[in-house]
Amino acid sequence: MHSKLYIPARSAELPFTVDVTPESAGWTESSLRVLELDDSQTAELHTGRTEVMILPLTGGGTVSCGGETFELSPRASVFDGPADMVYVGIDQEYVLSGGGRFAICGARAKRSFPNRRVAAADVALELRGAGNCSRQVHNFGTADTFEADSLIACEVITPGGNWSSYPAHKHDENTPTQTALEEIYYFEIAEGPDGSRGFGYHRVYGTPDRPIEVLEEVRTGDVVLVPHGYHGPSVAAPGYHMYYLNVMAGPGAERAWKIVDDPEHTWLRGTWDGQDIDPRLPLHQPRKGA
Numbered sequence: 001m002h003s004k005l006y007i008p009a010r011s012a013e014l015p016f017t018v019d020v021t022p023e024s025a026g027w028t029e030s031s032l033r034v035l036e037l038d039d040s041q042t043a044e045l046h047t048g049r050t051e052v053m054i055l056p057l058t059g060g061g062t063v064s065c066g067g068e069t070f071e072l073s074p075r076a077s078v079f080d081g082p083a084d085m086v087y088v089g090i091d092q093e094y095v096l097s098g099g100g101r102f103a104i105c106g107a108r109a110k111r112s113f114p115n116r117r118v119a120a121a122d123v124a125l126e127l128r129g130a131g132n133c134s135r136q137v138h139n140f141g142t143a144d145t146f147e148a149d150s151l152i153a154c155e156v157i158t159p160g161g162n163w164s165s166y167p168a169h170k171h172d173e174n175t176p177t178q179t180a181l182e183e184i185y186y187f188e189i190a191e192g193p194d195g196s197r198g199f200g201y202h203r204v205y206g207t208p209d210r211p212i213e214v215l216e217e218v219r220t221g222d223v224v225l226v227p228h229g230y231h232g233p234s235v236a237a238p239g240y241h242m243y244y245l246n247v248m249a250g251p252g253a254e255r256a257w258k259i260v261d262d263p264e265h266t267w268l269r270g271t272w273d274g275q276d277i278d279p280r281l282p283l284h285q286p287r288k289g290a
Helices: 266-274
Strands: 016-020 030-046 050-065 068-075 085-088 093-108 116-118 124-128 135-141 152-158 182-189 200-205 213-218 223-226 230-236 242-249
Touching: 016 223, 030 050, 030 182, 030 242, 050 135, 068 093, 068 116, 085 135, 093 242, 152 230, 182 200, 182 230, 200 223, 213 223, 230 242
Parallel strands: none
Antiparallel strands: 016 030, 030 093, 050 068, 050 085, 050 093, 085 116, 124 135, 135 152, 152 242, 182 223, 182 242, 200 213, 200 230
């Protein structure tokens, strides 16, 4: 039996393959839509009370808004390195055109920020962890790299056989060490050399005061919601690289990603000092960008 916090691939109404709203998730802030367009198709959309970050998962296109047009350069897949990202603020109509699969990360917002583009070449790339806990992070929309009202987003790539989001951590209270953030995990898994379908696993668990229990096998297009509790690990099966897109936002005044580890496992971080980063990282060859 699947958890109600697991949303299987392609369960949304076309042309969306994912359509998570605050209302459908049962929370107040975070959202994610994944939209598929054939070549030269367009989608006319409105942000309303939501600020958005738009990026191609595959393919490319343009975002037109307020008399400006921003390019989303093509990428072959989510494993092809960082993507261009276009930010559109609240209360605006925009047109997304192109061919491919596009993620629209969203969060409820109160302040208006200017529409703008971040080129793939300018996305901060971080190699996090070590050994079989090594992973690659594309910080295109994190609080310390991009200014917005509430929305925080990034991409994580975990090589086959590795663990990420580990040690498990949480951010479900507004305290000096945590910021309360609703989080969405959207997954894609690389195929095997013979086209076989890859898979991974994702875990969410709670505290005695706020129990929650999720353990799901995830495949391309699947979503797991994290309203609270410890989350991790995200485990990539050997032979299959794992990608996930994280979308976060919270009702607090501070836009920050502050976390605490599960205290039972935080000692593991100290073991990374004596290990090398997985030599497979970064998984892509650097691409030229503009």
